[in-house]
Amino acid sequence: MNKHVNTPNGKPLMPTIKWGQALCLGAFTLVVSGCSVTPPKTFTVRAEVPENFTVTGTADYVPGPGESCTGRSGKPFRIGRLHFKPEQPNTAHQVEFKVPLTDTEHGCPTVLQELTMNIEGQWGKRERDMSLASAGFSISQEPSALSPATSTPQAQVFNGQCQWLFRTVGSKRVIRKILQCRAVGANGEMEKRMIGGRLHRDQLADSTVKLVLSVAKEEEPYFNRYWIKTAAGWKPCKGNWGRDIEELCVTPPQFKKFKMPDGRDCTVYPNCTEQEQ
Known part of the structure; x- marks a missing residue:
């Protein structure tokens, strides 16, 4: 698993290094015979994801109480x-990685403040046919109302559902999809x-912090009231603005043609043609 440390301006404080190397280079115990370390306490992030989805992690660490961290510029940060990636390839739609509760860089102890789980969904065959969403967790330093964690603490489970939203882009009105996860x-039921x-x-x-994701069975338009649902499928409206993409529907509705990502000219989505399927 690769490890990167960035300042707020996005510049790395040190080169990318392997996790085992980071332990040896940090402010841990070193002995002549090799690298003898006390690893930081960690927790496991496990995500159950739909087909063509994956999850990575981004964790923010802040200086511990009374600490002042200094970057290469000599200024405090x-x-x-x-950044965390799955330790193993996605197996049976499950990804997993470990997150340390503390970290040391440049001799400065830091503590975990926030964790973002980056959700990536692939909706088409091309590499660029993807979209991103996220789940976010803040780390409270206050004692929990629960009893202290035991040697085998129970997993905390967070459920989410992702929705594919479709729209058209460009003068050729090509279909693109946007991922929304709630x-x-x-x-x-999905919440806001x-x-x-x-x-x-x-x-x-x-x-273990467990994220369980599902995908809504039906896709919906990205723009509300820009498409009308018919027995054959969704039809994009032509409105009063004269733009290339779909517009706010008028009465009586008028419709535009559009293109599927594979180049087909279509009138309804997702069936493409008016004939019901």
């Missing part, structure tokens, strides 16, 4: 950033809030 409530929440530091060591 406020945030160190680590939290799923106790009733199983983002996936994520607050994690308590005293409950995290050696625990």
Whole structure:
């Protein structure tokens, strides 16, 4: 797993190094016979993802209490950033990586403040046919109301659902898709809030934070009231603005043709033709 540390302006504080190397180079115990270290406490991030999805992580670390971190410029920095990728290839639609609760760079102890889980969905065959969404977690330093974590703490599970939204772009009105992911409530319905929440530091060591993602069965238009649903499929409206892309529907509605990513000229989405399928 590769590790990167960035300042707020996005410039790396040190070259990309392997995780094992980072432990030896940090402010840990070193002995003549080799690198003898006390690894930082970690927790596991595990994501169950739909087909053609993956999840990576971005963690922000801030100086510990009373610490002042200095970058290569000699100026203090406020945030160190680590990037995490799955430790193994996506197997059975599950990805996993470990996140340390503390980190040391340039002799400066830092503590985990935030974790972003980057959700990437592939909607087409081309590499660029993808879209991104995210889940976010803040790390609370306050003691949890729960009992202290045991030697085998239970997993914290966060459920989310992703929705593919379609629209047209450019003068040829080619279909593109945008990924939107939201939290799923106790009733199983998608909510307006983002996936994520607050994690308590005293409950995290050696625990698992689990993200369970699903995908809505039906796609929806990206722009509300710019498409009309018919028995054959969705039809993009032509309005009063004279733009190339779909417009706000008027009464009576008028429609535009568009192109599928494979180049087909179509009148309804996703069936392409008026004939019901």
